[in-house]
Structures are given as structure tokens and as C-alpha cells.
Amino acid sequence: MxxxxxxxxxxxxxxxxxxxxxxxxxxxxxxxxxxxxxxxxxxxxxxxxxxxxxxxxxxxxxxxxxxxxxxxxxxxxxxxxxxxxxxxxxxxxxxxxxxxxxxxxxxxxxxxxxxxxxxxxxxxxxxxxxxxxxxxxxxxxxxxxxxxxxxxxxxxxxxxxxxxxxxxxxxxxxxxxxxxxxDHENSIVLDAEIVKKALERAKLAAEKVELIANGLRYGCFRVQLKQASDLDSNENKQKTLRSELNIADHALRVERNTSCGTLYTFDLKILRPRKEWRDFGKAEFQAALTQFQRKNEKLPVCIGIDEAGNAQFADLTDAPHCVVAGETKSGKSVFIRALLHSLCQLNSEKDVKLYILDPKRVDYQEFKRYPHLVGGNVITEIDEMVQTLHDLVDEMEERYSLLEAHHKNKVSDLADHARPPYCVVLVEEAGDLFDADKSAEEPLVRLAQKARAAGIHLIVATQRPDSATLSGRLRDNLNSKVALRVGKHQSSNIILGESGAEGLAGYGDHLIKWDGSETRFLHGYNI
Incomplete structure (x- = not known):
């Protein structure tokens, strides 16, 4: 016809x-x-x-x-x-x-x-x-x-x-x-009935679907399937469901809900249209820092916001070293700036010294206003960066001698009068540093292996989360992982040890494992 x-x-x-x-x-x-x-x-x-x-x-x-x-x-x-x-x-x-x-x-x-x-x-x-x-x-x-x-x-x-x-x-x-x-964002407003029909077309028949919350960016639908499923781990099933919902790959997150005591229940987090998002900027960030109540944290830092809009904090000494990776425009530098601003505002310059090694030269000049910044300058020259890493290795060895003299195991155990300040070291664009001088990796690895007890903590950032930039020796000693959006699941595996970061929406959304804990999904402050 x-x-x-x-x-x-x-x-x-x-x-x-x-x-x-x-x-x-x-x-x-x-x-x-x-x-x-x-x-x-x-x-x-x-x-x-x-x-x-x-x-x-x-x-x-x-x-x-x-x-x-x-x-x-x-x-x-x-x-x-x-x-x-x-x-x-x-x-x-x-x-x-x-x-x-x-x-x-x-x-x-x-x-x-x-x-x-x-x-x-x-x-x-x-x-x-x-x-x-x-x-x-x-x-x-x-x-x-x-x-x-x-x-x-x-x-x-x-x-x-x-x-x-x-x-x-x-x-x-x-x-x-x-x-x-x-640039692709979900522009479709979904309700429980639409989701239920999409599940049926994807051969995932649901007993019940209900919208339980609208968070900062995602609508959360609780789904009770009619039979057990591996939907949370089966990429092919998720792909089919995204296709039936007519949404982009990054617009769906699937989590198994274990609180219901059944293998049939999942929480589907579906990205809402951009105009419905709640953005958290400088005002909300400053409010979160003001409202933060210190407990036992030695070096508290802000690591993002959960879907409910609650600021999330962690202790950098627990990290004790961190890798932050994400492609261009994923929000990597914005995440790091928020973390460092919180570090400087929640901790005295007497308690922490900050080193920033940044070959890009442009993203961290604002930190010159903090007395925490060593020398009052961001280190931008390759030779000076490498020398700084060697100097920090020497500082680490001196601190171990100090610990030995006082019969202590770590800096935090020292009495106030004898305790040196913590050192936080940001190495931005580590791949560029290694490309320019391969010898820079050796002192960085030594610090990652031994500096925790000496009170020296690393934040290693890169846009290129590959084995050339993050060697096994370095990666294995960066216990905390922050993955923003990346292009391939292989990159996510290098950062986190699991896939998932390739499906993030960008805009500062990140997956974080703090000192080997369970992976969490958070948003970033836009500051």
C-alpha cells in the first residue's frame, strides 16, 4: 500500500x-x-x-x-x-x-x-x-x-x-x-503511568510505579516489578528502557531498593527537564558552610549536595589521598574549587597549608586571598612543581623523624605545641605534568604511599583518566575517588573500579568513593 x-x-x-x-x-x-x-x-x-x-x-x-x-x-x-x-x-x-x-x-x-x-x-x-x-x-x-x-x-x-x-x-x-x-537534556516530563507503560514495552512488567520524590534534578520513581530482575546491573535492559522512555543515556539512574525486603523493587531516577532543576550556587554554598557543625573531623571539606539538597561533608584526613577526574566541561575544576574553598573557610591557616600546582594557570588564582596558600602563589611552572613535590617528600621524612622522636604513629597524635600543620597538595592536570616531566611521578607516588601519617594529603586531578596518567602504583594509593562525567566506561573503571561515570549528566554531577566506602551520587555547587 x-x-x-x-x-x-x-x-x-x-x-x-x-x-x-x-x-x-x-x-x-x-x-x-x-x-x-x-x-x-x-x-x-x-x-x-x-x-x-x-x-x-x-x-x-x-x-x-x-x-x-x-x-x-x-x-x-x-x-x-x-x-x-x-x-x-x-x-x-x-x-x-x-x-x-x-x-x-x-x-x-x-x-x-x-x-x-x-x-x-x-x-x-x-x-x-x-x-x-x-x-x-x-x-x-x-x-x-x-x-x-x-x-x-x-x-x-x-x-x-x-x-x-x-x-x-x-x-x-x-x-x-x-x-x-x-547539550542534550531530557525535555520530557514523565509521570508514573508513562514509566509503567515503558517498563511493559521493555518486558519489565511492573506491579506498581509511584513518584516518591522530585529532587534537585531527578524525579525518583519507586518501581515494584512482577518478578526478580537484574535491572540495576544489566546495561542492555537499561538501554532498552531508556529507548522506550525516549530519554538520553545520562538521564536514567537505576538503584536497587533493599529496604523493601524484595528483589523486585528499584528506584528509577529520571532526569527532569533543565528548566525544572534547582541550581545551588555561591549563596547556597556559603550558607552550607555557615551551618556546618564540626564534630570529630580534623580537616572537614564539602564534597557536594545530595538529591534532596543536603550539603555533604567529609574529613580529608580519612581520604587520605584523592583522585578527581572528568572530561572537559564535566565540572571537575568547579568541584575542586568548592572543596578547597570549604577547606580554607572551615579550617584555620595555622592548622592547614595549601599547595596548588596548576599548569593551566587560570583556574585557581582566586585562592591567593587565603593565607593558607603557601607562598601566596599558585605554582604554574613545571620545574617548580617537580621541585615542590621533592620538597614535600623531604618534609614527609622530617615528619617521620619527629614522630619517631615523640614515639607517635601519626601527626594527629602529637601534642599541639609539637604538631606541624596539615599539608593539602592539589596537583591539577597530572597528565600535563607527567607529559612535560616524567620524573614527577616518582615523588608523587612516594607521597601517595607514605604521606598519610605525616599529615600530607594529595588531590590529584586529570581530564585523562587513563593508565598512562594514572599508573597502577599511583592509582592504588589514591584511596578516595571522585568521577565526574567521562566519555567511556573504561575511564570510569580506571577512576572508580566500576562503570557509571560515563552515564553522568555533567554539570558537576559526580560519583564519589571516600576511602573505599560505597559509591555515592552527588551534585556539585556552581561557584
């Missing part, structure tokens, strides 16, 4: 809605290309299947590939629940756009619904294949510099989008321009 419609009224009928229902299936090749280009840094990691599909389809239109489409060899790749999920708010516009191109390709012959969906599948497949070919052309032409290849590849895509920005109702180019996953 042909689906070509000649009247406007035909586009709002039961028949039209039937046209929208079939699942859109990609080829296995298109799925593999998506992973490959993201892993090689050619393109950002797309949050969901429909963004990747639209990107490939838009690329075909922008490159005039319609007459040269490659038939998708299979439909074993990623799936999208229906047409409207794939094309979002512009679904009707895209239907007209795709139909126009299909009718032109078929030279006016009647086209069936199957023809339309095969056309979409071929566009998705061809776009992926051609993007891969183009990327490898740049790789070959820049075999000594992958960074140059990435730059040229992305520049071509940007120029292509700009060139075609006024063509064919602007739909394809707008998709080419919107390839940064950090």
Missing part, C-alpha cells in the same frame, strides 16, 4: 499514526562505526541511538549521497522505538523531507511504508560508512598527528553544516551542527 498523501488532512489520521509506529533498525556496521569514531576521538560519544541515526542521515543529505546509497546488509544493530523517537519534535518535517527525497529517488512511483523505513535504514548505514571512510582519509593524511586528523575532520563537518544551513528546510544541517552530547 502506498503511503503517499496528497491532502493536508491525511497527516493527522489514525493511518498516519500507524505510519509512525514501526521500529527503526540500524545495521550492525553503523553501530560499530559509532563506537569506533567515539573511541578514536573523531566524534563525541552520542547519548542515544536517535542522535547518531539523525547525524548519519543528515550527513547523507549534506553530501548529496542519496543517488549512491548503500543498501544496509542487515538490521542487527541499534534500534529506535519509532519514527517520532528518532526525529523528535521535527518528526513531521522530517517525514515530508524524507518522503520528498524517496519519491524523487523512485521517480514518482508509489512507495510503501516498508520502502520508507528501508530508505531510512539505508541512509543511516550509508552515512556511517561514509563518515568512517572520511575519517580514515584524514588519519592517513595525518599519520603522525591524530590530533590534526581530528581537527580537520571536525572542521569539515562544521563547514559542511554551515554550507547547507539554508538548504531543504534546514533540517539536515541542524542535525550536523548538534553533535555535542553535553
Amino acid at each position: 502506498s503511503y503517499q498523501v496528497n491532502t493536508a488532512t491525511g497527516w493527522d489520521t489514525e493511518w498516519f499514526h500507524e505510519l509512525m509506529k514501526p521500529r527503526i533498525k540500524g545495521s550492525l556496521k553503523s553501530q560499530e562505526v559509532r563506537k569506533e569514531l567515539a573511541n578514536q576521538g573523531a566524534l563525541p560519544a552520542f547519548d542515544n541511538n536517535y542522535d547518531w541515526a539523525m547525524f548519519c542521515i543528515a550527513y547523507c543529505f549534506a553530501k548529496d549521497l542519496i543517488p549512491h546509497l548503500e543498501t544496509a546488509p542487515d538490521a542487527k544493530g541499534s534500534e529506535i522505538p519509532n519514527f517520532e523517537t528518532c526525529f523528535q519534535k521535527e518528526a513531521r518535517l522530517w517525514l515530508a523531507y524524507l518522503s520528498d527525497a524517496l519519491f524523487e529517488l523512485k521517480q514518482g512511483k508509489p512507495c510503501t511504508r516498508d520502502d520508507l523505513y528501508q530508505f531510512i535504514q539505508d541512509l543511516w548505514h550509508t552515512g556511517a560508512v561514509e563518515l568512517e571512510k572520511r575519517w580514515y582519509t584524514y588519519r592517513k593524511n595525518n599519520e603522525h598527528s591524530e590530533l590534526d586528523a581530528q581537527k580537520q575532520f571536525l572542521e569539515e563537518l562544521a563547514k559542511l553544516a554551515q554550507k547547507h544551513s539554508n538548504s531543504r528546510k534546514k533540517t539536515a544541517p541542524s542535525s550536523l551542527q548538534n553533535n555535542d552530547h553535553s
Whole structure:
């Protein structure tokens, strides 16, 4: 049966809605290309299947590939629940756009619904294949510099989008321009009934679904399934559920609720639309510090806010050393600044001295106003950074001699008159430091291994949580872990020892393990 419609009224009928229902299936090749280009840094990691599909389809239109489409060899790749999920708010516009191109390709012959969906599948497949070919052309032409290849590849895509920005109702180019996953936010308001139906479609039939709380950014739905499930640990089931809910990868968090005494109950935390978020800035941060009541903490610091809006604090001496990692724009530096501001405001300069080693030079100049900062300056030169680490090793050894003389095991056991101040050392962008001087790792590892009892505590930060930056010797001695958003689950595993950080929303959201404790999900203050 042909689906070509000649009247406007035909586009709002039961028949039209039937046209929208079939699942859109990609080829296995298109799925593999998506992973490959993201892993090689050619393109950002797309949050969901429909963004990747639209990107490939838009690329075909922008490159005039319609007459040269490659038939998708299979439909074993990623799936999208229906047409409207794939094309979002512009679904009707895209239907007209795709139909126009299909009718032109078929030279006016009647086209069936199957023809339309095969056309979409071929566009998705061809776009992926051609993007891969183009990327490898740049790789070959820049075999000594992958960074140059990435730059040229992305520049071509940007120029292509700009060139075609006024063509064919602007739909394809707008998709080419919107390839940064950090801009995708859940814009759908969900209720318990919608969630229950999505669970049923995902073959996770629910006995009961209720909205139990709206937190800072997430709505929390308590779900009692009809049978036991591994939903909290099964990524494939979560992927299917996200697809049925029509939300991005980072917009769903699943936690097993053990308080109900059943294997059937889960808390689904679903990201609300951005306009409904509650943001916590400088005023709320200062209020939290003012209201903090010290108990037995030796070096209290603020580590974020929970979903209920409660400030969370920890003792840095318990850490005793910390790694903080996250990709660009994840909120890593903002998190560290909040932690250090709380350190300086909750602790006297007589009790703690702060060292900041920052090769980027720009993020921590505001700390010059604190008397805690040693020398009153942020250390920005590589040679001076390395020397500072060696000096701290010497300081550590002197403190051990002091402990031995007083027959004590750690600095906190010393009497007030004999106790030196704690030292907190931030090493920002450790990867850049190691790239510039590989010898810097040795004193840093020695401090991580031995400095706890001497009252010296490290905060090691990086945008590159890989084995080259965080060697096993260093990583094993940084007991506390803070992971902001990263691009790959492998990066999350390096930081936390588990996946999860690749699914964070950004904006300062982080997973934290303090001195080996259970992983917690917190938000950051925007200061």
C-alpha cells in the first residue's frame, strides 16, 4: 500500500499514526562505526541511538549521497522505538523531507511504508560508512598527528553544516551542527503511568510505579516489578528502557531498593527537564558552610549536595589521598574549587597549608586571598612543581623523624605545641605534568604511599583518566575517588573500579568513593 498523501488532512489520521509506529533498525556496521569514531576521538560519544541515526542521515543529505546509497546488509544493530523517537519534535518535517527525497529517488512511483523505513535504514548505514571512510582519509593524511586528523575532520563537518544551513528546510544541517552530547537534556516530563507503560514495552512488567520524590534534578520513581530482575546491573535492559522512555543515556539512574525486603523493587531516577532543576550556587554554598557543625573531623571539606539538597561533608584526613577526574566541561575544576574553598573557610591557616600546582594557570588564582596558600602563589611552572613535590617528600621524612622522636604513629597524635600543620597538595592536570616531566611521578607516588601519617594529603586531578596518567602504583594509593562525567566506561573503571561515570549528566554531577566506602551520587555547587 502506498503511503503517499496528497491532502493536508491525511497527516493527522489514525493511518498516519500507524505510519509512525514501526521500529527503526540500524545495521550492525553503523553501530560499530559509532563506537569506533567515539573511541578514536573523531566524534563525541552520542547519548542515544536517535542522535547518531539523525547525524548519519543528515550527513547523507549534506553530501548529496542519496543517488549512491548503500543498501544496509542487515538490521542487527541499534534500534529506535519509532519514527517520532528518532526525529523528535521535527518528526513531521522530517517525514515530508524524507518522503520528498524517496519519491524523487523512485521517480514518482508509489512507495510503501516498508520502502520508507528501508530508505531510512539505508541512509543511516550509508552515512556511517561514509563518515568512517572520511575519517580514515584524514588519519592517513595525518599519520603522525591524530590530533590534526581530528581537527580537520571536525572542521569539515562544521563547514559542511554551515554550507547547507539554508538548504531543504534546514533540517539536515541542524542535525550536523548538534553533535555535542553535553547539550542534550531530557525535555520530557514523565509521570508514573508513562514509566509503567515503558517498563511493559521493555518486558519489565511492573506491579506498581509511584513518584516518591522530585529532587534537585531527578524525579525518583519507586518501581515494584512482577518478578526478580537484574535491572540495576544489566546495561542492555537499561538501554532498552531508556529507548522506550525516549530519554538520553545520562538521564536514567537505576538503584536497587533493599529496604523493601524484595528483589523486585528499584528506584528509577529520571532526569527532569533543565528548566525544572534547582541550581545551588555561591549563596547556597556559603550558607552550607555557615551551618556546618564540626564534630570529630580534623580537616572537614564539602564534597557536594545530595538529591534532596543536603550539603555533604567529609574529613580529608580519612581520604587520605584523592583522585578527581572528568572530561572537559564535566565540572571537575568547579568541584575542586568548592572543596578547597570549604577547606580554607572551615579550617584555620595555622592548622592547614595549601599547595596548588596548576599548569593551566587560570583556574585557581582566586585562592591567593587565603593565607593558607603557601607562598601566596599558585605554582604554574613545571620545574617548580617537580621541585615542590621533592620538597614535600623531604618534609614527609622530617615528619617521620619527629614522630619517631615523640614515639607517635601519626601527626594527629602529637601534642599541639609539637604538631606541624596539615599539608593539602592539589596537583591539577597530572597528565600535563607527567607529559612535560616524567620524573614527577616518582615523588608523587612516594607521597601517595607514605604521606598519610605525616599529615600530607594529595588531590590529584586529570581530564585523562587513563593508565598512562594514572599508573597502577599511583592509582592504588589514591584511596578516595571522585568521577565526574567521562566519555567511556573504561575511564570510569580506571577512576572508580566500576562503570557509571560515563552515564553522568555533567554539570558537576559526580560519583564519589571516600576511602573505599560505597559509591555515592552527588551534585556539585556552581561557584
